[in-house]
Amino acid sequence: MKKGKKLYEGKAKIIFASNDKKYVIQHFKDDATAFNNQKKAVMDGKGILNNRISEHILTQLNNVGIKNHLVKRLNMREQLVQHVEIIPIEFIVRNIATGSLTKRLGIEDGTVLDSPLIEYCLKDDDLGDPLVSTEHILAFKWMEIDELNLINKELNRINDFLQGMFRGVGIKLVDFKVEFGRYEKNGKKEIMLADEISPDTCRLWDVNSDKKLDKDRFRKGLGNLIEAYQEVARRLDILHEQSNIRPLKYTKPQAVKIKKKQ
Numbered sequence: 001m002k003k004g005k006k007l008y009e010g011k012a013k014i015i016f017a018s019n020d021k022k023y024v025i026q027h028f029k030d031d032a033t034a035f036n037n038q039k040k041a042v043m044d045g046k047g048i049l050n051n052r053i054s055e056h057i058l059t060q061l062n063n064v065g066i067k068n069h070l071v072k073r074l075n076m077r078e079q080l081v082q083h084v085e086i087i088p089i090e091f092i093v094r095n096i097a098t099g100s101l102t103k104r105l106g107i108e109d110g111t112v113l114d115s116p117l118i119e120y121c122l123k124d125d126d127l128g129d130p131l132v133s134t135e136h137i138l139a140f141k142w143m144e145i146d147e148l149n150l151i152n153k154e155l156n157r158i159n160d161f162l163q164g165m166f167r168g169v170g171i172k173l174v175d176f177k178v179e180f181g182r183y184e185k186n187g188k189k190e191i192m193l194a195d196e197i198s199p200d201t202c203r204l205w206d207v208n209s210d211k212k213l214d215k216d217r218f219r220k221g222l223g224n225l226i227e228a229y230q231e232v233a234r235r236l237d238i239l240h241e242q243s244n245i246r247p248l249k250y251t252k253p254q255a256v257k258i259k260k261k262q
C-alpha cells in the first residue's frame with residue numbers, strides 16, 4: 001500500500017491518502033495535548049504505544065462482531081484503515097464519574113454509576129467540544145435517529161466488552177470517548193467505529209490502587225505517562241520485550257488449586 005498526500009492532521013494523528021481511495025493511512029504522533037490544545041508536549045513513544053494498543057482493542061472488538069475501520073497495522077506508527085467520513089460527534093461512555101462530568105454537575109469524583117452514562121459532544125475545537133443533546137443532534141442534522149439508535153447500541157456493546165477485557169488485567173474502565181464514521185456499501189450509507197481506542201481516549205485506573213494509567217497523567221501533571229501506557233500494553237500482553245522501566249505494581253491472578261475429593 002503506497003502512502004499518498006496528507007489529508008488531515010489532528011492533535012494526535014495524521015491521515016494520509018493511500019493508492020486505493022477506499023483506504024487511508026492513520027499515523028500516530030507522539031504529541032500530547034490537553035485542555036483544548038492549551039497544554040502541549042511531545043511524549044517519546046506515545047504514538048507507537050497507542051498504535052499497538054488501539055490495534056489490539058479494535059481487533060478484539062472485530063472478533064466479537066463490532067465492526068470498525070481497522071484493516072491492519074502497517075508499521076510501528078501506522079495503520080491501514082477504511083476511509084470513512086467522521087461524524088462530528090464525540091461519543092463518551094462513563095462507568096465512574098470523574099473529569100468534566102464531576103466539574104459540570106458537582107458529582108463526587110469516583111462515584112460508581114448504576115448504569116453506563118452516554119454523553120455526546122460536538123467535535124469543534126473552537127467551541128471547546130460542547131456537550132449536546134439528542135435533540136441538538138437531530139435538530140441540526142448531525143445524525144439521523146436510526147444512526148443514533150444504532151450507535152447507542154454499539155456503545156453499550158463496546159463498553160461491556162472493554163470493561164471485561166480491562167477488568168481481566170486488573171484495570172477499571174472509568175470512561176472513554178469514541179468516534180464513528182459513515183461509508184458507502186452497495187449504494188447505502190453505513191456506520192462503523194473509527195478513530196482509536198487507547199489510553200489517550202479512555203480513563204483507566206488500576207483496580208487495587210486507582211492509579212491512573214491514561215492521559216490524565218499528562219492532563220494532571222502526574223508524570224510517567226509512557227510508563228503507564230507501557231503498563232497497559234504489558235497487561236494486555238502486547239508488549240513482550242523487557243523494558244528497564246519498573247512496572248507499576250500488579251500481581252497476576254493465580255490459578256486456584258482444587259483439592260481432589262478423598
Ligand code: 5GP
Pocket residue numbers: 090092098099100101129175176177200201202203215
Ligand atoms: P471528559 O469529558 O471527562 O474530559 O472526558 C471523558 C472521556 O472522554 C475521557 O476518557 C477522555 O479521555 C475522553 N475524551 C473526551 N474528549 C476527548 C478529546 O477531545 N480527546 C481525547 N483524546 N479524549 C477525549
